[in-house]
Amino acid sequence: MVEQARSPAAPRFVMRRAYRTFVPFNVAIALPAQLTVLTVVLVPTLIVAWLSLTDWQPTQGIPWYQAEFVWFWNYYDLFHDARFVAAVVRTLLVVTGCMTVEFLLAMGLALLFLDDWAWRKIAVSIIIMPMMIVPVDAANAFFMLFNDRGPINYLISIIIGRPFEFAWLADPNWALLPIMLSEIWQWTPLMFLLVLTGLMNLPENQIRAAYVLGASRTRIFLRVMLPLLMPVIIIALLVRSIETFKIFDPVYILTRGGPGAATETISMFMYNGAFVYFRIGYIAAAALMILIVVVAICFTLSRPLKRHHR
Amino acid sequence: MFGEDKAWARCLKRTAVCIAIVIAFFPIFWLISTSFKPIDEWQKFPPVWISSQPTLQNYRIVFAPKAAQEFAAKQQGAIGYKVSGSAWKAFGDSAVVATAATVLSVLFGTLAAYSIVRFHTGGDSYPFQFLMVRIFPPIAVVVPMVILFSMLRLSDTYFGLILAYTAFTLPFSIWMIRSFIEEVPEELEGAALIYGMRPLQAFLKVTFPLIRGGVLATALFVFILNWSEFLFALTLTTGHVVTVTLQVANYVSASSGKLYGVQAAMGTVSTLPVIFFGYIIQRHLVRGLSFGAIKR
Amino acid sequence: MMTKLKLSGISKRFSGRDAVRDLSLTLGRGEFLSLLGPSGCGKSTTLGMIAGFIPPDAGDILIDGSRVNELSPQRRRIGLVLQDYAVFTSLTVRANLSFGLEVKGLKRGKRRYAVDELARQFDLFDLLDRRGGSLNMSEMQRVALARTLATEPELLLLDEPMSNLDAEIRARLRGELRQLQKSLAQTVLYVTHDQAEALSMSDRVAVMRDGEIVQVATPHEIYHRPANRFVAEFIGDPPLNMIPCDVTADVATTAIALPGGAVLHTSAVPIASGRHWLGVRPHDIELVAEALPGAVPAPLRFVENFGARHVLHAEYAGDLLRIEVVPAARSIGEMLHLRFSTGRGLLIDRTSERVVPFRQLEVAA
Numbered sequence: 001m002v003e004q005a006r007s008p009a010a011p012r013f014v015m016r017r018a019y020r021t022f023v024p025f026n027v028a029i030a031l032p033a034q035l036t037v038l039t040v041v042l043v044p045t046l047i048v049a050w051l052s053l054t055d056w057q058p059t060q061g062i063p064w065y066q067a068e069f070v071w072f073w074n075y076y077d078l079f080h081d082a083r084f085v086a087a088v089v090r091t092l093l094v095v096t097g098c099m100t101v102e103f104l105l106a107m108g109l110a111l112l113f114l115d116d117w118a119w120r121k122i123a124v125s126i127i128i129m130p131m132m133i134v135p136v137d138a139a140n141a142f143f144m145l146f147n148d149r150g151p152i153n154y155l156i157s158i159i160i161g162r163p164f165e166f167a168w169l170a171d172p173n174w175a176l177l178p179i180m181l182s183e184i185w186q187w188t189p190l191m192f193l194l195v196l197t198g199l200m201n202l203p204e205n206q207i208r209a210a211y212v213l214g215a216s217r218t219r220i221f222l223r224v225m226l227p228l229l230m231p232v233i234i235i236a237l238l239v240r241s242i243e244t245f246k247i248f249d250p251v252y253i254l255t256r257g258g259p260g261a262a263t264e265t266i267s268m269f270m271y272n273g274a275f276v277y278f279r280i281g282y283i284a285a286a287a288l289m290i291l292i293v294v295v296a297i298c299f300t301l302s303r304p305l306k307r308h309h310r
Numbered sequence: 311m312f313g314e315d316k317a318w319a320r321c322l323k324r325t326a327v328c329i330a331i332v333i334a335f336f337p338i339f340w341l342i343s344t345s346f347k348p349i350d351e352w353q354k355f356p357p358v359w360i361s362s363q364p365t366l367q368n369y370r371i372v373f374a375p376k377a378a379q380e381f382a383a384k385q386q387g388a389i390g391y392k393v394s395g396s397a398w399k400a401f402g403d404s405a406v407v408a409t410a411a412t413v414l415s416v417l418f419g420t421l422a423a424y425s426i427v428r429f430h431t432g433g434d435s436y437p438f439q440f441l442m443v444r445i446f447p448p449i450a451v452v453v454p455m456v457i458l459f460s461m462l463r464l465s466d467t468y469f470g471l472i473l474a475y476t477a478f479t480l481p482f483s484i485w486m487i488r489s490f491i492e493e494v495p496e497e498l499e500g501a502a503l504i505y506g507m508r509p510l511q512a513f514l515k516v517t518f519p520l521i522r523g524g525v526l527a528t529a530l531f532v533f534i535l536n537w538s539e540f541l542f543a544l545t546l547t548t549g550h551v552v553t554v555t556l557q558v559a560n561y562v563s564a565s566s567g568k569l570y571g572v573q574a575a576m577g578t579v580s581t582l583p584v585i586f587f588g589y590i591i592q593r594h595l596v597r598g599l600s601f602g603a604i605k606r
Numbered sequence: 607m608m609t610k611l612k613l614s615g616i617s618k619r620f621s622g623r624d625a626v627r628d629l630s631l632t633l634g635r636g637e638f639l640s641l642l643g644p645s646g647c648g649k650s651t652t653l654g655m656i657a658g659f660i661p662p663d664a665g666d667i668l669i670d671g672s673r674v675n676e677l678s679p680q681r682r683r684i685g686l687v688l689q690d691y692a693v694f695t696s697l698t699v700r701a702n703l704s705f706g707l708e709v710k711g712l713k714r715g716k717r718r719y720a721v722d723e724l725a726r727q728f729d730l731f732d733l734l735d736r737r738g739g740s741l742n743m744s745e746m747q748r749v750a751l752a753r754t755l756a757t758e759p760e761l762l763l764l765d766e767p768m769s770n771l772d773a774e775i776r777a778r779l780r781g782e783l784r785q786l787q788k789s790l791a792q793t794v795l796y797v798t799h800d801q802a803e804a805l806s807m808s809d810r811v812a813v814m815r816d817g818e819i820v821q822v823a824t825p826h827e828i829y830h831r832p833a834n835r836f837v838a839e840f841i842g843d844p845p846l847n848m849i850p851c852d853v854t855a856d857v858a859t860t861a862i863a864l865p866g867g868a869v870l871h872t873s874a875v876p877i878a879s880g881r882h883w884l885g886v887r888p889h890d891i892e893l894v895a896e897a898l899p900g901a902v903p904a905p906l907r908f909v910e911n912f913g914a915r916h917v918l919h920a921e922y923a924g925d926l927l928r929i930e931v932v933p934a935a936r937s938i939g940e941m942l943h944l945r946f947s948t949g950r951g952l953l954i955d956r957t958s959e960r961v962v963p964f965r966q967l968e969v970a971a
Contacts, residue, residue, distance in 0.1 A: 025509065026429035033422035033440075033480050036414075040477035041443050044454035051454065064457055109330055112323050123327055125589065127334045132588030134538040136555045137577035140562070141337040144344060144570055149355040151340065185337065190599055197596045197604055205692035209750075211679045212657060212686040213706040213757060223705070227696030235603045246447040249540045253559065267449040267541075274453045275545065287450035298445055 051284035074285035087269035106191035128189040139253035142182040172262035182250040198232030344574035352570040368575035400557035408536035411475035419483025444481040489602030490524035527594035554580035616665035627817040636791040640804035643814035685759030691750040695739030706757035728752040835959040865923040866902040872964040885952035888930040901943040
C-alpha cells in the first residue's frame with residue numbers, strides 16, 4: 001500500500017488507497033477549501049471582469065447582466081481620472097511612508113531587545129499590544145486623540161508654548177498624517193516581532209567570530225547581521241506592504257477619504273465609487289486593473305521567493 | 311551577545327524602551343480612560359487624562375437597553391443624541407460569525423494543508439494560489455460579492471458573511487497549519503500505514519495530536535482576524551447582521567452624535583477577546599503573520 | 607622562550623557547578639599547546655575566557671605580559687576558530703578573508719593583494735567568489751583558518767577544528783596545520799578531545815579533567831610518564847591495559863606478582879606493598895609460544911582487524927586485555943600465551959592513582 005517514489009521531485013511516500021473513489025483522495029480533501037475560495041474569490045472576479053466592460057449603475061433599474069456595454073471606455077476614463085490616479089499615488093505614498101517608518105522603528109527597537117535584561121519579556125508584551133487591538137477600535141482611539149481639542153493638540157501646545165487647536169482630520173494637507181500614524185502605531189510591533197525573531201535566530205558564532213576579528217558593533221551589524229537578516233526583512237516588508245496597500249479601516253473611520261478626496265486611498269476610492277456614487281461598472285474596471293497589477297507584481301517577485309523557500 | 315554595555319549606554323537603552331512602552335500603551339490607555347468618563351468630560355479642554363468622576367454609565371449604555379433608552383430620553387432635546395439598542399446583539403452576531411468562520415477555516419485549512427504537504431497536491435504553486443487571496447484588496451471583490459450574494463440570497467445573512475470570512479482566512483489557516491505539519495516527519499504516518507491504517511486515519515491518529523497546539527493557535531489567530539474584520543461586515547450586511555466592529559462605529563455617527571465615552575466603552579470590551587487570545591498565542595504570532603515563513 | 611600567554615588561577619562557576627577550577631598555564635611564543643580532555647572538562651570554557659567571551663570569576667589572563675581580563679574580545683588581538691567555523695555565510699569567501707583586513711583599515715589594493723596571497727596559501731582560489739554558505743565543511747575550515755591568520759593574531763585559539771571533518775582529511779590536515787604553524791611561528795592553543803591529534807601535533811600537551819589541568823608535558827612524557835591513572839588511561843590508542851597485581855616492595859627491588867603466576871622484577875620504586883594496578887600498553891605485550899617462563903595463558907575472544915595491525919582481545923584475570931600485534935591468522939578461542947616483558951611498565955597506585963613508571967630487571971625464572 002505504500003511505495004517509495006522514484007523521482008526526487010515526487011513526494012517520498014506515494015499513498016494509495018484500498019478503495020476507489022470518484023475523485024483522488026488528496027484532491028477530495030482539498031476541495032472544501034478550494035471551493036470556498038472559488039466561490040468567494042474566483043466567481044466575483046469573473047463578475048468584476050464582466051462588469052468592468054459595462055457602465056452599470058444600480059440606479060438605472062436594470063439587472064447587472066443586462067447593463068449596456070461600454071467595452072474599454074471605463075479603462076480609458078480611469079487613466080484620465082485625476083481622482084483615481086491621485087488615489088493610486090496616495091496609496092503608494094502611504095505604503096512607502098509607513099513601511100519606512102515601521103521598519104526603522106522596528107529595527108531600532110529590536111536591537112534594544114537583543115540582550116537579556118530583567119523585565120524584557122514584560123516590555124515585549126506591552127510593546128506588541130497595539131497589534132492586538134481591533135483595528136477599528138484603534139482608529140477610533142486615534143480619532144479621539146487627534147480631535148482639535150484632544151490630547152495630541154494639548155501636548156503640542158505645551159511644547160510650543162501657545163494654544164494649538166489644529167483640526168487634523170479636516171485639513172486636506174495633514175489629514176493623511178493621523179491615518180498613517182494610526183497604521184504605524186498599530187503595526188510597527190508586528191515588524192518588531194518579526195525582526196526580533198530574526199535577530200534571535202542569528203547564528204551567534206558568526207557574530208562572535210566577527211567580534212574576535214576586531215570588528216566594531218556597527219561593522220558587525222552592517223556587514224554580518226543585516227545580510228543574515230535579509231530573508232526575514234524581505235518577508236516582513238512584503239507581508240506588511242501588501243496589507244498596507246489594502247488599507248481601509250483607518251481611512252474610513254478617520255476621514256472617509258475626505259476632506260473632499262484628500263485622503264482617498266485606493267480602497268476608499270473604490271468604496272466611495274461603489275457605495276456612495278453607485279458607479280459599479282466603472283469601479284469594477286478599477287478593481288480589475290488593481291487586481292491585475294497586484295497579481296503581476298507578485299508573480300514577478302514570486303519566482304525568486306519560491307526558489308528561496310525550497 | 312555583545313558583552314557588557316557601558317552605564318550610560320544602558321541608561322539610554324532603558325529610556326528608549328520606556329518611551330516605546332508609553333507610546334504603545336497611550337492610545338489604549340486613552341480608550342480605556344475615556345470609557346469611564348462621564349459625558350461632560352468626553353470633549354473637555356484641557357483634556358481629562360484620568361476622570362475625577364469615573365462612571366460605569368457608558369458601559370451600562372452599551373450593555374443595558376433600558377439604560378440606553380433612559381440616556382437617549384434624557385439627552386433628547388438638550389443635545390439631541392439618538393442611541394441604538396444594546397450591544398448584546400453585536401457581541402452575539404460577532405461571536406456566531408467569527409466562531410463559525412473560524413471552525414470552517416481551520417477545518418478546511420487543515421485538510422487542504424494535509425493534502426498539500428503529504429500528497430504534494432496541485433504542485434509547487436498551489437499553496438501560493440491561496441496566498442493570492444490575501445493579496446487581493448478585499449474591496450475589489452466586495453462589489454461583485456454583493457451582487458453574487460444578492461443573487462444567491464445570501465445578502466445580509468450570517469452564512470454569507472461566514473463564507474466570506476472563511477475564504478479570506480484560508481490562506482492563513484493553510485500556510486500556518488502547513489508549517490506545523492511539515493515539522494512532523496512523514497515516516498510516522500508511513501509507519502501507521504504499514505500497520506494497515508488508511509491515510510486520513512494515519513494523519514488523524516498520528517500527526518494531528520502532535521500539531522494540536524499549532525492548530526489551536528491557528529484557530530485563535532483566525533478568530534482574531536474574523537472578530538476584527540470591518541470591510542466585509544460593512545458592505546455585506548445592511549442591518550440584520552451586526553458585528554462589534556460595526557456597532558462601535560455606530561456610536562459616533564451622524565444619527566447618533568459623538569458618543570465618545572460609549573464608543574470607548576464598546577471599543578474596550580470588544581477588543582478584550584482579541585487581546586486575551588492574542589497573548590495566549592503570543593508565541594505563534596510570528597509564524598502566523600509571516601505565513602509560516604518565520605519560526606522562533 | 608618568551609611567554610605569550612599566561613593563565614594564573616583562572617576559575618569559572620556556572621549555576622552551581624565548577625567549570626574551571628584554579629587553572630594555571632603558560633604558553634611560550636611560537637609554541638603549539640594542546641588542551642586535551644574529555645567532553646565537559648572545561649576546555650572550551652577556558653578558551654572562552656582567553657578569548658574574552660566569558661569573564662573569569664577569579665584569576666588573571668596575561669597576553670605578552672599584560673593583563674587582558676578587562677579587554678573585550680575585539681581588542682585582545684587573538685585569533686579564534688570555533689568548532690563550526692562560523693564562516694560568514696552571507697558573504698563571499700573573498701569578503702570573509704578580507705574582513706579582518708578591512709577592520710584594520712587596509713586600503714583596497716593592499717587588501718586584494720593580501721587576500722590573493724591567502725587564497726594561494728590555503729588553496730582557495732577557485733572558491734573566492736563563492737558564497738560562504740555554499741561551502742562544504744573542509745572548505746569552511748580553510749576559510750576560517752585563513753580569515754583568522756590574515757590578521758596575524760598574537761595567539762591562535764582553535765576549538766576542535768577537526769571534529770567536523772572526515773577521518774581521511776583529518777590525518778592529512780594534521781601535518782599541514784603543524785607545518786603551517788611552524789612556518790609562521792604562530793603561537794597556538796589547540797583544544798581537542800582526540801588524544802591522537804594532541805600527541806601528534808603539539809609541542810606540549812595539557813590534559814584537563816573536571817576543570818583542572820592534570821598534567822602538562824611533552825607528548826613523549828605524557829605517553830610514557832603519565833601523572834596519574836586518568837592520563838594513563840586517556841592517552842593511547844588502543845587504551846592501556848589495567849591488570850590487578852600484588853606488589854612486594856623491598857629495599858633494592860620490587861616484585862610485581864600477576865594473576866596466573868608470572869612475576870616481574872624491577873628496581874626499587876616509590877610504591878608501597880599491596881594490591882595495585884599494572885598498566886601495560888597493548889604493544890608492550892608479547893605473544894610467545896606455549897608455556898615459557900613468565901608467560902600467562904589467555905584465550906582469544908575477539909580480533910580487531912585494522913589492516914596493518916591487529917588488536918587482539920584476550921581474556922585474562924576476569925577482564926579483556928588488548929594486544930597489538932602484527933597481522934596473522936588466528937582463531938577465536940585459541941589459547942594465547944602472553945608475556946609482559948618488553949621492559950617498560952607503569953605501576954598505578956590503587957589509592958592515590960599516581961603512576962609510577964618502572965624498568966624491568968629480568969624475567970623471573
